[in-house]
Amino acid sequence: MLNILKAMLRQTKRDKLLLIGLFYFLLMAGEMLVQNGADWNTHGSTVSGIIANTLLIMTTVVVGAFTSRICGCDLRDKTANYEILFGKHRSAVYFGRFFAALIVTVSVIAAVVLIPVLFLTAKNGWGAAIPVQTAWAIFGLLIVMIFRCVCFFTALTFLCGNDIVPLSVALIGTMCVALCVFLLGAADIHLSWQTTFSDIMTLLDFSNTTSGYADGKDYLIYKVALSGKTALRMLCTSLGFGLFWLFGGFALFRKKDIP
Amino acid sequence: MSEIVIEAKELTKQYKKQKAVDSVSFQIRKGMICGLVGPNGAGKTTIMKMLGGLVLPTGGSFSLFGGSTEEALCHARSRMSFMIETPYAKEEMSARENLEKLRLQKGIPNPKRVDEVLELVGLADTGKKQVRKFSLGMRQRLGLAGAMLSKPEIMVLDEPVNGLDPEGIIEIREMLRRFNEEENITILISSHILAELSQLCTDYMFIRKGTIRAFSSAEELHKICGEYYHIHTDNDSVALAVLQNKLGIENCDVLKDGSLRLFERLDELPLISKTLYENGLVPVTLHIHEADLESYYMKLVGDDNAEYSESDAAADKA
Structure with missing residues (x-):
């Protein structure tokens, strides 16, 4: 499995489509930061909220796209078939790609979050927009949700046997859930969806703000509605469903004829 | 006898409405170049995919290097190589x-x-x-x-010369022969064109509609399909002795009806006739049987209406 993981990471570095997607994602994230008021003098805590709002919709799209590309590209052109013909267990084929997708997606999201936050914190300090512990807790939960998302798209990609269908699901699924949440929210109907898409949106919703005053200055403060109970529910749901998708997908792939 | 490296017992693959492979049994020994011959849709690729682990059998079993558990099969495949359908390649890479x-x-x-x-x-x-x-x-x-790449002990090749020009076919054939002779690699190679394999393989399996119709060694196939003289005299046993002693002919055999098949000195018909006559024998039948690989192939795997029975097989082998 380690050999497959190494080969996949090597291939990912050379995948032009992924590199273009990554560049576009970084560009969009940077543009959203600037558009939402971040500048060189913004505190780390403030920019963390801005980034969270940026990632609200994009996380599932990016994670779904990267996972489907990493797992599905070799399925579509049948190069993954050769791993089985080489004598690799189907588990190595499946989990090797899963771990490659997990490493890449977590790295990309972490880079988008941590680089501006750590840079601006070092320059301007953390600030008071959100407590540090809360920010780290949200980031930690985000990683777990990315795990769930990667598990889902890995299973879907291996069942479909290509990268196109899961990519479409990532794009369309996210938009549909976002639209439903928006429309229902407008009608003042709040549902507990607990889907991969909606949990990430709930976690990264930093749109509720208030202001505080200290040292003669006004400060932006984020009202993060993340109770301990909600965080625990999100953690358990993400891990539980993630493992369900991951091993369920493998159980089906194991018995599947590969075209 | 060399060790058995691939063995299938009643191997079956049933899809929803169709049996692609139907209770196929065979053995392949080390050092063989075995041709799997049959028309499109006969089940050749399905058999190879089952050996490779891409398709799971619905019945029967097979072993590679004597092992049939999942672990053993995975380990065995690491000692083999497969080229099934389109060869592996990423288009954008060199x-x-x-x-x-x-x-x-x-x-x-x-x-x-x-x-x-x-x-x-x-x-x-x-x-x-x-x-x-x-x-x-x-x-x-x-x-x-x-x-x-991995210096395999067995190569499983699915129609590797498909679509190649004659020069390309010769090139690939020579390469495979070299691999077999120099590196002692066992080869299972499939094709729907018997002529492509006839100069390469040591053994043949003929498959049609998912069932193995016949096994032949190259020698047997040559005898069945190759060019020979069919000789029938008034005393065939004496005729055999005369041909062997007077002309030194070794490559001949006796059919069930006692008549003779001669596989050498095919351009010396006048000498053979004269020798038989000089020894008091009267040739009743003396004709050349043209090489007819195609007819044999069509009889085995090509014609839906012609059932190839066991007596046909026996007659061909006799």
Whole structure:
């Protein structure tokens, strides 16, 4: 499995489509930061909220796209078939790609979050927009949700046997859930969806703000509605469903004829 | 007798409405070049995919190097190589980059092995040329290079000469013969064209509609389909002795009805007739039987209406 993981990471570095997607994602994230008021003098805590709002919709799209590309590209052109013909267990084929997708997606999201936050914190300090512990807790939960998302798209990609269908699901699924949440929210109907898409949106919703005053200055403060109970529910749901998708997908792939 | 490296027992693959492979049993021994011959849709690729682990059998079993558990089969496949349907290649990468990726996936530690196999198949000069610009023959050679990367003990090749021109076919054939003779690699090769394999294989399996119709060694096939004299005299046993003693003929056999088949000295009919006559024998039948690979193939696997019975097989072998 380690050999497959190494080969996949090597291939990912050379995948032009992924590199273009990554560049576009970084560009969009940077543009959203600037558009939402971040500048060189913004505190780390403030920019963390801005980034969270940026990632609200994009996380599932990016994670779904990267996972489907990493797992599905070799399925579509049948190069993954050769791993089985080489004598690799189907588990190595499946989990090797899963771990490659997990490493890449977590790295990309972490880079988008941590680089501006750590840079601006070092320059301007953390600030008071959100407590540090809360920010780290949200980031930690985000990683777990990315795990769930990667598990889902890995299973879907291996069942479909290509990268196109899961990519479409990532794009369309996210938009549909976002639209439903928006429309229902407008009608003042709040549902507990607990889907991969909606949990990430709930976690990264930093749109509720208030202001505080200290040292003669006004400060932006984020009202993060993340109770301990909600965080625990999100953690358990993400891990539980993630493992369900991951091993369920493998159980089906194991018995599947590969075209 | 050499060891059995591939063995199938009642191997079956049933799809929803169709049995692609129906209770197939065979053995392949080390050092063989075994041709799996049959028309399109006969089940050749399905058998190879089952051996390779891409398709799971619905009945029967098979073993590779004597092992039939999942662990044993995975380990056995690491000692084999497969080229099934389209050879592996990423279009946007060069031959070297493709093989390098394969090398990493297979866990082959020596990076120089890529250069060795490129040299072996004649693709060492392709440089950075992308595979999308390769001819069909070059792609087939790249596929073979990938198959040779891990120095396999068995190669399973699905129609490797499909679509190649005659020169390409000869090239691939010579390469495979070299692999078998120099590296003692056992080869299972499929084709729907018997003539392509007739100069390469040591043994043949004929398959039609998912069932094995016949097994033949190359020698038997040559006897059945090759050119020979059919001789029938008023005393065939004496005729056999005369041909052997007077003319030194060794390559001949006796059919069930006592008549003789002669496989050598086919351009010396006048001498043979004269010798028989001088020894008091009257030739009743003396005619040349033309090489007829195609008819034999069609009788076995080609015609839906002609059932090939056991008596047909016995008659052909006799």
